[in-house]
Amino acid sequence: MPHPKPKGRINETTLRVRYAETDAMGIVHHSRYIPWFEVGRVNFLREIGLPYKQIEEMGFLFVITELGARYHNPARFDDAVIIRTWLEKVHSRGMRLDYQIIDEAGETLVTGFTKLICTNRQGQPTRLPADLVRLLTNES
Amino acid sequence: MPHPKPKGRINETTLRVRYAETDAMGIVHHSRYIPWFEVGRVNFLREIGLPYKQIEEMGFLFVITELGARYHNPARFDDAVIIRTWLEKVHSRGMRLDYQIIDEAGETLVTGFTKLICTNRQGQPTRLPADLVRLLTNES
Amino acid sequence: MPHPKPKGRINETTLRVRYAETDAMGIVHHSRYIPWFEVGRVNFLREIGLPYKQIEEMGFLFVITELGARYHNPARFDDAVIIRTWLEKVHSRGMRLDYQIIDEAGETLVTGFTKLICTNRQGQPTRLPADLVRLLTNES
Amino acid sequence: MPHPKPKGRINETTLRVRYAETDAMGIVHHSRYIPWFEVGRVNFLREIGLPYKQIEEMGFLFVITELGARYHNPARFDDAVIIRTWLEKVHSRGMRLDYQIIDEAGETLVTGFTKLICTNRQGQPTRLPADLVRLLTNES
Numbered sequence: 001m002p003h004p005k006p007k008g009r010i011n012e013t014t015l016r017v018r019y020a021e022t023d024a025m026g027i028v029h030h031s032r033y034i035p036w037f038e039v040g041r042v043n044f045l046r047e048i049g050l051p052y053k054q055i056e057e058m059g060f061l062f063v064i065t066e067l068g069a070r071y072h073n074p075a076r077f078d079d080a081v082i083i084r085t086w087l088e089k090v091h092s093r094g095m096r097l098d099y100q101i102i103d104e105a106g107e108t109l110v111t112g113f114t115k116l117i118c119t120n121r122q123g124q125p126t127r128l129p130a131d132l133v134r135l136l137t138n139e140s
Numbered sequence: 141m142p143h144p145k146p147k148g149r150i151n152e153t154t155l156r157v158r159y160a161e162t163d164a165m166g167i168v169h170h171s172r173y174i175p176w177f178e179v180g181r182v183n184f185l186r187e188i189g190l191p192y193k194q195i196e197e198m199g200f201l202f203v204i205t206e207l208g209a210r211y212h213n214p215a216r217f218d219d220a221v222i223i224r225t226w227l228e229k230v231h232s233r234g235m236r237l238d239y240q241i242i243d244e245a246g247e248t249l250v251t252g253f254t255k256l257i258c259t260n261r262q263g264q265p266t267r268l269p270a271d272l273v274r275l276l277t278n279e280s
Numbered sequence: 281m282p283h284p285k286p287k288g289r290i291n292e293t294t295l296r297v298r299y300a301e302t303d304a305m306g307i308v309h310h311s312r313y314i315p316w317f318e319v320g321r322v323n324f325l326r327e328i329g330l331p332y333k334q335i336e337e338m339g340f341l342f343v344i345t346e347l348g349a350r351y352h353n354p355a356r357f358d359d360a361v362i363i364r365t366w367l368e369k370v371h372s373r374g375m376r377l378d379y380q381i382i383d384e385a386g387e388t389l390v391t392g393f394t395k396l397i398c399t400n401r402q403g404q405p406t407r408l409p410a411d412l413v414r415l416l417t418n419e420s
Numbered sequence: 421m422p423h424p425k426p427k428g429r430i431n432e433t434t435l436r437v438r439y440a441e442t443d444a445m446g447i448v449h450h451s452r453y454i455p456w457f458e459v460g461r462v463n464f465l466r467e468i469g470l471p472y473k474q475i476e477e478m479g480f481l482f483v484i485t486e487l488g489a490r491y492h493n494p495a496r497f498d499d500a501v502i503i504r505t506w507l508e509k510v511h512s513r514g515m516r517l518d519y520q521i522i523d524e525a526g527e528t529l530v531t532g533f534t535k536l537i538c539t540n541r542q543g544q545p546t547r548l549p550a551d552l553v554r555l556l557t558n559e560s
Binding site for chain 3: 165170171172174175178201203204205206207208209210211214
Binding site: 299300302303304306307309311356357 | 442
């Protein structure tokens with residue numbers, strides 16, 4: 001996994017670490033950052049103008065095919081963290097989004113990426129909705 | 141919530157505490173016992189002969205309407221815990237299941253209950269499947 | 281569980297439902313509202329002036345002893361929900377907080393309560409920090 | 421991420437998919453496989469003779485530094501899945517474990533890896549416990 005380098009439009013979403021997201025080591029459990037990537041992804045799509053909820057209503061689903069994460073520094077309970085999300089690559093049937101989670105001081109906590117493909121409701125891979133491709137192309 | 145008292149058939153399911161289920165207090169997070177109740181519920185139904193998966197395939201859904209839990213002693217990472225599940229009450233459109241989670245020494249960790257109603261796929265309350273009522277009646 | 285009736289200072293926290301919080305029924309899994317209660321609790325304490333993080337740093341822990349929830353209407357992916365949190369009761373070594381989760385139209389989704397006791401780092405029940413009692417007394 | 425190829429001792433852990441692990445797509449949420457990797461890791465260590473709980477009691481912590489996962493086929497509620505875990509690489513201060521999650525028919529659902537480093541209780545990187553290195557060396 002090449003280290004993510006922010007580019008194009010970057011969505012920034014701030015959230016506060018929940019107690020339920022910590023583990024017995026006193027830090028955020030490594031699996032708990034993955035839903036934060038998803039929060040970033042959903043807000044990125046909302047920001048460019050096509051909320052994921054709307055994409056689902058149009059009959060498309062986004063299925064994650066690959067995931068990577070590097071853990072640089074831990075987040076802790078009640079920390080405010082910022083999820084930075086941007087489009088790394090788009091192709092006809094899918095895309096890769098990259099993430100950088102930073103703390104309030106700007107220090108990098110976690111970086112990562114997800115690759116996803118677009119399917120119809122029957123689970124068959126299909127082209128990304130044309131509206132989305134247009135919006136993504138404007139942003140990158 | 142009256143304290144659960146085991147009766148009738150009791151399903152016993154053993155599971156081991158996952159690290160991901162602990163929190164920064166070094167114990168299992170209180171919300172994490174709730175999916176264990178569900179594991180007990182699913183295994184109770186399997187044991188009496190009608191797996192929940194099959195109930196869903198028949199077009200029924202079980203929707204939780206009320207939940208209660210009392211926390212007596214904490215579970216910790218890697219503990220083996222036993223979930224004891226039994227039917228407290230059944231009525232035409234729903235039922236109440238009760239739970240007792242104990243450790244290997246038999247000490248009570250958590251007790252609780254869930255009330256659920258049966259709906260069809262459109263979310264409308266409906267009678268419990270007749271097969272299930274028959275099986276439950278035999279057990280209680 | 282008597283139905284919660286809001287009183288005194290009410291903290292309102294808005295959050296958006298994450299995809300990871302839904303289940304195969306297409307709605308938020310019933311266990312997933314419990315960490316939201318916790319988010320409300322943490323923000324209630326912050327709002328009255330004594331963040332839970334600070335309470336922990338002072339050497340106190342809050343341990344949940346009882347939990348109740350009633351499910352009225354389901355939340356769904358991407359819904360904005362409001363968690364309303366207030367103090368129901370405070371006593372020397374613990375308190376009960378009540379919760380009402382509503383949607384943007386004001387409809388009640390879930391109500392509930394948690395009872396907690398205060399312990400020291402060794403897990404022994406102890407009096408609530410005096411500063412907290414003073415702040416809570418002003419609010420109720 | 422090179423595709424994991426099982427080698428040396430392989431721990432096989434079977435678990436059944438919980439309803440709480442599914443999402444609104446009707447399949448297991450992609451973040452939910454990550455705690456399963458951890459379950460495999462914990463059981464791998466137990467099987468070779470040094471449970472992770474004991475490692476923690478000796479004053480060592482394992483901190484995840486990198487994670488990768490590829491999603492081949494989805495798991496669904498109530499499926500029995502097998503987590504296959506093996507040591508890919510060990511070095512003085514850490515190791516990489518690889519995972520393959522298969523269904524009962526032997527079909528691959530998810531593959532992945534985690535890299536971890538060993539720290540002391542103060543969070544400083546340190547050598548793996550000598551006992552562990554000896555046990556790992558025998559296995560690989």
